[in-house]
Amino acid sequence: MLIKAKSIRNYKIMANDGEIGKVDEFFFDDQYWTVRYLVVDTGKWLSHYQVLISPYAVLSVNEDAELININLSKQQVQESPGWDSDMPVSRQYETNYFKYYGYPVYWAGSMMWGPYPFISRNRNDWNATVENEHHWNPHLYSTKDVTGHSIQATDGEIGHVTDFIIDDSTWAIRYLVVDTMNWWPGKKVLVSIQWIDRVSWNELKVYV
Incomplete structure (x- = not known):
């Protein structure tokens, strides 16, 4: 489904055990022009601290209810690597982030999502070695900017x-x-x- 970025801004992000906040903007890379993170304002839950949610976590986008379901718990999000919203997203931060969640890094491979042209939901694929894959250096930009x-x-x-x-x-x-x-x-x-x-x-x- 094709959706406008502005139309899903302020959509609620629903974890397995409740709402964590609302979509504020998106970070995308300049090679594949693919959204790598949803930037979420956590509101009163974490005093408006912003967290990053990878599309790997997204289960569905519900336009009628104006919410996005993710397969994470609130505790997982709260304990994820801290991010300074005043600074660019660094490779070191991304490495720590993907290691924390166990996702395969998207910059190891020759396709949009690393070794795949799509987001693989099969966790067995996530364990496939990417040591010998081509690595490229992503530069992330925000839709707001x-x-x-x-x-x-x-x-x-x-x-x-x-x-x-x-x-x-x-x-x-x-x-x-x-x-x-x-x-x-x-x-x-x-x-x-x-x-x-x-x-x-x-x-x-x-x-x-």
Whole structure:
């Protein structure tokens, strides 16, 4: 199912034993444009401390009830590696995070989710060795930060990013939602991730 990132912001995150908070934003990598973490504001439960939830933990997205079910307990989340929301997510933090939960690291392998093009729910697959797999260095960006980036076509700017269309089966971002502003007033268009030539994070521009 394709869903808009903005539409599931503020969805409740339901652990096995109760609510842990609400979705605030998403972190994705710049190689596969895939959501690697849901950033969750824990509200009163942990004094609005933010925690990261991997798509590996997601069981389902319920649009009618506006909630996301995860296969973790509140204790597991509370005792997960601490994260400083004012700092970038480091490789060391990610390594500790994946080790804590027992998930296979997504940066060991040549496909979207390491050795697989999808999220494997088979824990036996998680134990497969990845020592000899190709490792790549992920750079994570937040949907909040990229919202507003300009879209630069070969013959000029066409607008700016307002939202992201996510495939909730793989958590890959499939499209950018672009407000065409003065070029085509009152219109929004979809730009496929496959059309992206490069991104200039310094210029805040996406080239297609």
